[in-house]
Amino acid sequence: MQFVLLKYESPEAFAARHNDKSDAYVGAWRAYYKALVDAGIYVAGDPLQVPETGTIVRFKDGKRHVQDGPYADTKEQLGGFTVLELPSLDEALEWAARSPAASYGAVEVRPLEPELKQRITG
Amino acid sequence: MSEGGPDDTLRTIERVARESYGRLVAYLSVHTRDVAAAEDALSEALLTALRVWPRNGLPQNPEAWLMTAARRLIIDLIRHQRVVSKSEPTLLLLKEGSTEMSLTTEFPDERLKLLFVCAHPAIDPAMHTPLMLQTVLGLDAARIGGAFLVAPKPMGQRLVRAKTKIRDGGLQFEIPDESELPGRLEAVLEAIYAAFGIGWDDMAGVDRGGQDLTEEAIWLARVLLRLMPDEPEVRGLLSLMLYCEARRGARRGPDLRYIALSDQDPKRWSVSLIGEAEQHLSAAFKYGRPGRFQLEAAIQSVHAERASSGRTDWAAISAFYQQLIRIAPTIGTRTGYAAAVAEASGPDAGLAVLDTIESEAASSYQPYWAVRAHLLQQLGKPEALDAYDRAIGLAEDPAVREFLLNRRG
Numbered sequence: 001m002q003f004v005l006l007k008y009e010s011p012e013a014f015a016a017r018h019n020d021k022s023d024a025y026v027g028a029w030r031a032y033y034k035a036l037v038d039a040g041i042y043v044a045g046d047p048l049q050v051p052e053t054g055t056i057v058r059f060k061d062g063k064r065h066v067q068d069g070p071y072a073d074t075k076e077q078l079g080g081f082t083v084l085e086l087p088s089l090d091e092a093l094e095w096a097a098r099s100p101a102a103s104y105g106a107v108e109v110r111p112l113e114p115e116l117k118q119r120i121t122g
Numbered sequence: 123m124s125e126g127g128p129d130d131t132l133r134t135i136e137r138v139a140r141e142s143y144g145r146l147v148a149y150l151s152v153h154t155r156d157v158a159a160a161e162d163a164l165s166e167a168l169l170t171a172l173r174v175w176p177r178n179g180l181p182q183n184p185e186a187w188l189m190t191a192a193r194r195l196i197i198d199l200i201r202h203q204r205v206v207s208k209s210e211p212t213l214l215l216l217k218e219g220s221t222e223m224s225l226t227t228e229f230p231d232e233r234l235k236l237l238f239v240c241a242h243p244a245i246d247p248a249m250h251t252p253l254m255l256q257t258v259l260g261l262d263a264a265r266i267g268g269a270f271l272v273a274p275k276p277m278g279q280r281l282v283r284a285k286t287k288i289r290d291g292g293l294q295f296e297i298p299d300e301s302e303l304p305g306r307l308e309a310v311l312e313a314i315y316a317a318f319g320i321g322w323d324d325m326a327g328v329d330r331g332g333q334d335l336t337e338e339a340i341w342l343a344r345v346l347l348r349l350m351p352d353e354p355e356v357r358g359l360l361s362l363m364l365y366c367e368a369r370r371g372a373r374r375g376p377d378l379r380y381i382a383l384s385d386q387d388p389k390r391w392s393v394s395l396i397g398e399a400e401q402h403l404s405a406a407f408k409y410g411r412p413g414r415f416q417l418e419a420a421i422q423s424v425h426a427e428r429a430s431s432g433r434t435d436w437a438a439i440s441a442f443y444q445q446l447i448r449i450a451p452t453i454g455t456r457t458g459y460a461a462a463v464a465e466a467s468g469p470d471a472g473l474a475v476l477d478t479i480e481s482e483a484a485s486s487y488q489p490y491w492a493v494r495a496h497l498l499q500q501l502g503k504p505e506a507l508d509a510y511d512r513a514i515g516l517a518e519d520p521a522v523r524e525f526l527l528n529r530r531g
Contacts, residue, residue, distance in 0.1 A: 024527055027514065028523055034508075034515050035516050039486055093271045100520075103519075
């Protein structure tokens with residue numbers, strides 16, 4: 001079963017990627033990544049650029065609408081994702097708790113929808 | 123009727139609910155085996171108390187009042203379900219004395235039977251502790267789920283399933299006979315210790331809503347000791363938890379920095395808790411029946427001696443671990459043994475012990491990697507960095523992560 005771990009980060013956490021705290025930030029994520037790979041459960045993942053770089057596109061009333069992101073006006077914004085292959089939600093929650101984002105932000109665990117994907121990509 | 127304003131009344135309800143919850147659930151479910159119905163009836167009775175007591179004043183015996191009210195609700199429920207033929211004996215048992223509210227008489231403490239049912243071999247071991255926390259202490263599914271890292275809804279469903287099994291699966295509310303007792307008691311002790319372990323990890327600053335599970339576990343062990351005063355392992359468990367609890371505050375610096383046991387200032391340990399732990403441990407050893415929890419407590423007692431002697435007798439700790447491994451060769455025990463051997467005989471010797479642990483068992487066990495990294499670093503080996511990464515990647519507590527990142531360099 002595949003799960004995606006969506007990490008939500010505060011502006012301070014986004015800033016920590018590049019300021020004087022960046023060694024600790026990168027170190028924690030590198031170690032977490034290694035633990036996922038060593039456990040043989042890592043499928044894919046990537047960090048996202050800061051929310052302000054987002055652009056939102058809609059097609060409505062026959063017109064294109066484009067506006068600056070982020071999409072939702074919340075304190076914690078989507079900062080990246082990790083896809084894991086695990087037997088059940090219980091294990092996914094274990095790994096979510098170990099995510100560095102769990103202590104400075106939040107981690108949302110969502111199962112993927114392989115059947116729908118199959119119908120789409122079939 | 124007693125004196126006291128509405129605030130006093132609320133506090134009394136809270137106190138009675140906490141102290142009597144398990145006693146009442148146990149008493150109300152011991153014959154019906156229907157724990158869920160007992161809990162429902164009790165929460166209903168508590169709600170009634172919240173309404174009636176502030177208005178009419180406290181009853182003379184609040185616990186008996188709650189018991190009587192809850193029992194009536196259960197009788198109504200059974201009548202309502204119209205399964206009279208099957209429930210007639212139960213109904214009669216429950217009805218005894220129910221017409222005349224006996225507000226002063228004591229009722230028997232059936233919590234021991236409830237504890238044994240919660241840790242019954244027919245119940246999924248992963249549910250032993252959650253069931254105890256809910257039925258004996260009255261914790262809700264959200265709180266338990268948080269501690270066990272399970273979302274509230276599925277945790278609630280698992281609890282319901284376990285209770286249905288108790289009711290419909292013919293599980294007996296009884297104290298196991300002598301032949302069965304050691305194994306069954308061990309399951310009860312394990313479940314209590316699991317609650318403590320979760321609280322212990324959480325206290326480290328990871329807020330999963332379970333910080334004071336350590337206190338709940340100690341409370342459960344005290345209840346168990348009152349009910350089984352002659353089981354040395356019960357005392358051993360209580361002693362072990364008290365030794366650890368004594369160091370609770372010393373695990374963090376003023377800046378919330380993580381402080382490893384060997385760097386802790388013994389002046390910050392609780393003298394009174396250590397004293398109590400020692401009393402229980404020596405009382406337990408008098409029975410001459412050592413066991414897992416007595417040995418684990420003995421290891422903690424050696425650590426505690428540093429408060430007076432200024433040093434840690436690692437040879438003694440290693441020896442206790444060796445005995446412990448014979449009884450409980452868990453990954454935790456073996457990792458602890460490796461760390462003790464390293465302190466007593468050097469990092470090489472410690473690594474040799476670590477190398478005997480199967481890599482599959484070790485792969486996601488954080489303390490194994492933390493110890494391994496530390497020993498490799500002492501030996502100046504470059505593999506230390508990889509081991510540190512594994513330990514950091516598996517850590518949940520940000521303070522531990524930071525501590526290891528600093529050590530890794």
